[in-house]
Amino acid sequence: MTETTQQHEQLRWKLPAWRLIKYLGLSFLVPVLAVFTALVLGALIIWLTGKDWMAAYIGLWQGSFGSPGAIAATLVRSTPFIITGLAVALGFKAGLFNIGAEGQLYAGALLAVVVGTSLVGWPAVIHVPLAIVAGAVGGMVWGAIPGYLKARTGAHEVINTIMLNYIALRMTEWLIKNRTPYILGDPLDASGSRTRFIAASAVLPHIPNTNLHVGILMAGLLTFLVYWLLYHTTIGFEVRTIGANPAAARYAGIRVPRTMVLAMALSGMLAGLAGAGEVLGVERALKTDFFSGLGFDSIAVALLARSNPLAMIASGLLWGGLLNGARLMQVRAELSIDVIKIVQALIIMFVAADQIVRWIYRIRPHEPGDEMTFSRGWGT
Amino acid sequence: MPSYRRGISRQQIIAAFFAIIGILILLGYAPHLGQPDATISRLTFGLGGPVLDVPTAIVMFSIGIIYFSSGIPGLLRRWERTTRWALWLNSLLFVPMVLIAAAAGKQTNVLTMIAETLRLGTPLALGALAGLYCERSGVINIAIEGMMLFGAAFGFAALIFTGNIWLGVLTAILLGGIAALLHGWLSIHLQTDQIVSGTVINILAIGVTGYLRRSYLLSSPGGRVTLSTIPIPLLSDIPLIGNVLFNNKPIFYMMLVLIVSTHIALFYTRWGLRIRAVGENPRAADILGINVYRTRYLNVVVGGMIAGLAGAWFSLETVGSFDDGMTSGKGFIALAAMIFGKWTPFGAFGGAMLFGFAEALGTRFQILNVELWGSPLPIQFLQTLPYITTIVVLAGLIGRATPPAAIGQPYKK
Numbered sequence: 001m002t003e004t005t006q007q008h009e010q011l012r013w014k015l016p017a018w019r020l021i022k023y024l025g026l027s028f029l030v031p032v033l034a035v036f037t038a039l040v041l042g043a044l045i046i047w048l049t050g051k052d053w054m055a056a057y058i059g060l061w062q063g064s065f066g067s068p069g070a071i072a073a074t075l076v077r078s079t080p081f082i083i084t085g086l087a088v089a090l091g092f093k094a095g096l097f098n099i100g101a102e103g104q105l106y107a108g109a110l111l112a113v114v115v116g117t118s119l120v121g122w123p124a125v126i127h128v129p130l131a132i133v134a135g136a137v138g139g140m141v142w143g144a145i146p147g148y149l150k151a152r153t154g155a156h157e158v159i160n161t162i163m164l165n166y167i168a169l170r171m172t173e174w175l176i177k178n179r180t181p182y183i184l185g186d187p188l189d190a191s192g193s194r195t196r197f198i199a200a201s202a203v204l205p206h207i208p209n210t211n212l213h214v215g216i217l218m219a220g221l222l223t224f225l226v227y228w229l230l231y232h233t234t235i236g237f238e239v240r241t242i243g244a245n246p247a248a249a250r251y252a253g254i255r256v257p258r259t260m261v262l263a264m265a266l267s268g269m270l271a272g273l274a275g276a277g278e279v280l281g282v283e284r285a286l287k288t289d290f291f292s293g294l295g296f297d298s299i300a301v302a303l304l305a306r307s308n309p310l311a312m313i314a315s316g317l318l319w320g321g322l323l324n325g326a327r328l329m330q331v332r333a334e335l336s337i338d339v340i341k342i343v344q345a346l347i348i349m350f351v352a353a354d355q356i357v358r359w360i361y362r363i364r365p366h367e368p369g370d371e372m373t374f375s376r377g378w379g380t
Numbered sequence: 381m382p383s384y385r386r387g388i389s390r391q392q393i394i395a396a397f398f399a400i401i402g403i404l405i406l407l408g409y410a411p412h413l414g415q416p417d418a419t420i421s422r423l424t425f426g427l428g429g430p431v432l433d434v435p436t437a438i439v440m441f442s443i444g445i446i447y448f449s450s451g452i453p454g455l456l457r458r459w460e461r462t463t464r465w466a467l468w469l470n471s472l473l474f475v476p477m478v479l480i481a482a483a484a485g486k487q488t489n490v491l492t493m494i495a496e497t498l499r500l501g502t503p504l505a506l507g508a509l510a511g512l513y514c515e516r517s518g519v520i521n522i523a524i525e526g527m528m529l530f531g532a533a534f535g536f537a538a539l540i541f542t543g544n545i546w547l548g549v550l551t552a553i554l555l556g557g558i559a560a561l562l563h564g565w566l567s568i569h570l571q572t573d574q575i576v577s578g579t580v581i582n583i584l585a586i587g588v589t590g591y592l593r594r595s596y597l598l599s600s601p602g603g604r605v606t607l608s609t610i611p612i613p614l615l616s617d618i619p620l621i622g623n624v625l626f627n628n629k630p631i632f633y634m635m636l637v638l639i640v641s642t643h644i645a646l647f648y649t650r651w652g653l654r655i656r657a658v659g660e661n662p663r664a665a666d667i668l669g670i671n672v673y674r675t676r677y678l679n680v681v682v683g684g685m686i687a688g689l690a691g692a693w694f695s696l697e698t699v700g701s702f703d704d705g706m707t708s709g710k711g712f713i714a715l716a717a718m719i720f721g722k723w724t725p726f727g728a729f730g731g732a733m734l735f736g737f738a739e740a741l742g743t744r745f746q747i748l749n750v751e752l753w754g755s756p757l758p759i760q761f762l763q764t765l766p767y768i769t770t771i772v773v774l775a776g777l778i779g780r781a782t783p784p785a786a787i788g789q790p791y792k793k
Contacts, residue, residue: 049595097575155774158522158575162712163767170767174760296583303576338591345587349580355570 034350042343056333063328064321078320085301087270094263100161102295103168108272111138116198135276143268151257399451405444422487501736506690507714513683525711526585531691556688571790604700659784
């Protein structure tokens, strides 16, 4: 009897939903306190600049989750954060710090736009998946490059991914702004800052009269896929092992360089999907400043979820909500949009360096084994 | 990870690279060889200085022959030792080769090119020094970018509000130091992952400087004042190099002084020995009575102040205003320069100048209107030159350059 109960108990913990509850129950405290502390400090900054912080925060709430319209907008805003958060988290699990989500977003979005604009007259059933796959491939290639360089030469992925961000950005600018001949740029657009609009058959399905597209469902699906990949497949095991201890992984016969490239490629693929989703679902064209800052924000989202794929939805929603509510906050309290950027930076700081939060609130320090591997030094 | 490396060696890749370039040059210039009125690349050295008329096709063809003939035997593993010097020679030839090719049928001023390289290399050299101080004491600093941004924004703000440009420079240095203090507190005291801590500062810098700019700097009147050029008496009158080296702006001179003094401090003083001891083996240093925490804090803050000075270069010495993200990745390129220089000041200087040259080359190509397949090279391609150089240099050098042994590990007493 007791044995079956025990088995039952074990089985229950294996279910994803229960894992989520267990996870939240054990470690939600620090991230929540981090967000809270950042908000308090943000209020202090607003107060110091002589503005009404109460009005600002009420505006923030109403603009993000206060009405059905606001919630729909928040969902749309959160989608790329959830997916790129997953991308960064996957890198973290492999001990790789992917700061290059931004470049991978551009790479994915570019290919999605190419497919979205060039094929005309195709049925949506084929066109949409094709454009999404193109986005995935773009991100994957852009992510695999730093992975390969790291595996092959030991060049640190932090520098290489940032360099690739700039290269992707310049290439996008060139493809959009070049006028003789027009490559991807739209001759009808006088400012020359966006591509042509994609064909109607490539647009992601929408709920009529709103911006809410299937991207959020895609984000949910990807969340579970990444969770499944990491914890229920051999590849996931290998990825986590090279993240936890590359030397042990090598000793156990895992091909470390190959797994490294694979992890970066998958991470880039996720970011590319997010880029494709934004282009196909929201803007229907690619602008040069489309993803500015999204790559850095996704790091925060991943850290906020403590790299747990299942927590990424909550973390991404919080981030999207903060950004989406910022507009109303700005209007209500006559604030600069950058205040929300500072609050976000503070959240990142408190979440990433959760030692500060533990120090402020006198929470016991990490237990051994509880620590997260983020990244490694040069050349190792 | 060189230990996994099998098959092709790094030198073979380099040799193949030169062999391919050699073939391309030979194919590209062979048709021009026999022509009666050959194109000439005119290289000048300053106004009224000597002029060098180089017959483009002949010189390029001979460089192509050198590349090709040294690249092919370089592919053979057993000749690796003998061909190594040839490959070094090829690397040295690369710079004049590019200049001659770009200036075909036009003229270009070599001295201006050198001056531009030195000017554009200045923030990179300073950033590399900032990284050097931190990393020699065992703390990874990827926050140089953020510290530069802090320095640039607040330095410019100080200029606007006080009207004194030197107060601006001082503020920039101070703010770099404060940002570094945060980095130190997070990574030394609280033992956060050093790369995460650095990223936090980078993100914070974007938010805070953006807020500062939109809330205070945009609305205030501020002329585009920059630090003025200071010619050094006597030295600036030396022909050819005098004008290039000794007729510059103050932060450039400070960079030169800092490079030399850092070299002396690091390798010829007791303090420098202690820094290196802490970076290599903090436990042993601790046992010998060196205060590891204090040494690391001091170095991180000194590094931050230098990064702040590099920030002042952007807003106060060059542009005369502040833009969002105006450092545009230079902090990370500086790190690559530091790695290129194998964590030594003179090496870092060399690396910084290499990247400065890549950037100067971009603008030079633009001026010379270099064409590719019949249409001018897009500006954006030229702008990516420093970034691509960084990736190539990093891929080629890491593994051969050894970082301080204790880097990245928080010290727990």
